[in-house]
Amino acid sequence: MLVLTRKLHQSIVIGDGIEVVVLEVRGEQVRLGIKAPKDVAVHRKEIYDQIQQENLNASEVRPEDIPDA
Amino acid sequence: MNLSGTLFGDIEFGPSDVIIFKDGLIGLPNLQEFVLVHHKDGSPFRWLQSVQVPAKAFLCAIPQHFVKDYDPVVGRAAAKALGLTDKTNRLILATASIPSGKPSDMTLNLAAPILINADTHAACQVVLEGEAYTVKHRVFPEAKKKVAA
Numbered sequence: 001m002l003v004l005t006r007k008l009h010q011s012i013v014i015g016d017g018i019e020v021v022v023l024e025v026r027g028e029q030v031r032l033g034i035k036a037p038k039d040v041a042v043h044r045k046e047i048y049d050q051i052q053q054e055n056l057n058a059s060e061v062r063p064e065d066i067p068d069a
Numbered sequence: 070m071n072l073s074g075t076l077f078g079d080i081e082f083g084p085s086d087v088i089i090f091k092d093g094l095i096g097l098p099n100l101q102e103f104v105l106v107h108h109k110d111g112s113p114f115r116w117l118q119s120v121q122v123p124a125k126a127f128l129c130a131i132p133q134h135f136v137k138d139y140d141p142v143v144g145r146a147a148a149k150a151l152g153l154t155d156k157t158n159r160l161i162l163a164t165a166s167i168p169s170g171k172p173s174d175m176t177l178n179l180a181a182p183i184l185i186n187a188d189t190h191a192a193c194q195v196v197l198e199g200e201a202y203t204v205k206h207r208v209f210p211e212a213k214k215k216v217a218a
Contacts, residue, residue: 038146038149038150039092039150041092041095043095043196047180047196047204048095048096049096050204051095051096051178051180051181051194051196051204052095052096052097053096054164054166054176054178054181054204054205055094055095055096055097055127055164055178055194056096056097057164057166058127058128058129058164058165058166058178059125059126059127059128061128061165061166061167062167062169063076063108065167065168065169065170065171065172066108066112066114066128066167066172067167067172067173067175067209068112069112069113069114069130069134069135
């Protein structure tokens with residue numbers, strides 16, 4: 001993993017179109033600003049992981065378990 | 070076109086039946102082409118059947134069948150990506166998860182619905198920001214524990 005040290009209001013640039021800015025640092029919380037093209041999806045990692053897991057769960061349902069609704 | 074080796078046997082479909090997820094499902098970017106298979110006539114359940122991997126089908130449900138007031142706000146970016154306007158016919162689905170042998174423990178992912186432009190068949194899975202919906206919305210009430218008399 002590439003590791004970079006940044007100060008408040010400094011940023012990093014990823015590729016040509018993505019910029020991540022450190023907006024605020026307060027104790028253990030860091031607020032980031034992300035500038036990215038509209039077609040680049042940005043997710044909180046833990047939410048992304050949960051959704052991926054739910055998608056996989058949906059692909060493992062057995063048809064006989066579907067309730068009559 | 071014909072797809073064999075699915076959960077449902079052979080499936081016949083036309084090019085216009087294919088739903089395109091340009092970015093795939095969340096966490097599964099390589100699955101981009103699907104057809105919609107109805108579970109049963111009149112059922113709120115649909116399978117998103119992968120065209121690329123016949124063995125993969127994702128159970129989805131029409132969320133409003135279970136949660137009447139479910140009305141996710143479609144962000145501008147998603148609306149633009151799918152070419153949705155006020156006049157576009159759209160279909161909203163939620164992935165459904167059912168633990169093996171426990172239909173009453175079914176949950177719907179209401180936090181990341183699937184949005185389909187019913188006119189063009191462009192689709193994407195969106196993450197709702199700042200809404201009260203969860204990725205594991207329980208549909209049926211939890212079974213009550215038996216109380217000793």
